[in-house]
Amino acid sequence: MVRLICLAIGYVFGLFQTAFFYGKMHGIDIREHGSGNSGTTNTLRVLGTKAGLIVFAGDCLKCMAAVWIVRLVFGTTYHNIIYMLCLYTGAGAVLGHNYPFYMGFKGGKGIAVTAGMVLSFHPYFIITGVLTFFGIFFATHYVSLGSLLVYTVLMIQLVISGQMGLFSEMTQPQLLEMYAIFGCMFLMAFWKHRENIKRLATGTERKTYLTKKNKVD
Numbered sequence: 001m002v003r004l005i006c007l008a009i010g011y012v013f014g015l016f017q018t019a020f021f022y023g024k025m026h027g028i029d030i031r032e033h034g035s036g037n038s039g040t041t042n043t044l045r046v047l048g049t050k051a052g053l054i055v056f057a058g059d060c061l062k063c064m065a066a067v068w069i070v071r072l073v074f075g076t077t078y079h080n081i082i083y084m085l086c087l088y089t090g091a092g093a094v095l096g097h098n099y100p101f102y103m104g105f106k107g108g109k110g111i112a113v114t115a116g117m118v119l120s121f122h123p124y125f126i127i128t129g130v131l132t133f134f135g136i137f138f139a140t141h142y143v144s145l146g147s148l149l150v151y152t153v154l155m156i157q158l159v160i161s162g163q164m165g166l167f168s169e170m171t172q173p174q175l176l177e178m179y180a181i182f183g184c185m186f187l188m189a190f191w192k193h194r195e196n197i198k199r200l201a202t203g204t205e206r207k208t209y210l211t212k213k214n215k216v217d
Helices: 002-014 018-025 040-047 049-074 079-098 111-121 123-140 143-163 172-192 194-202
Strands: none
Touching: 002 049, 002 079, 018 040, 018 049, 040 049, 049 079, 049 111, 079 111, 079 172, 111 123, 111 143, 111 172, 123 143, 143 172, 143 194, 172 194
């Protein structure tokens, strides 16, 4: 039951569509511009760098807030599986962000939300995530490639660190459950980026810049 509660808490927080609300404040529906995606990258392209950073921060913070609440409420009672519960919460936030019921289940792709989960999950994963994403992004300017590689690297790191005893209070079945949760998030990220993957394969993926040359209608 506690797992479902954490998933639900995450989903509720994930429903706050930062890009959609920010766009409405500026007189547009972000889903009707650019790629039609309600997320950081499309906001950056349509409304500029400042808007993109604000949306990224909002989507990141909503997941962090959900995880913090779960830690506060369940951290003592379920201290041995708190990291698993944090992953359930993060997965719920990504689901709420990607598939908000009140927007016809048309949201974002969950990368900024995942960043919030990483920042509030365990310090061991922060440096890896930051270096992987920004290293790839500044080298290629492909947000999608950086995002997918972050998920891949973090999936590998989670399994290796778990088997090496980082989450020492958890049993092997609990570790496997935790890997499965993140594995589902991993698969969902690749599914949401399936068109990007096709464009990357054909060399037609659009590059993203933190400058005005990046802006589109």
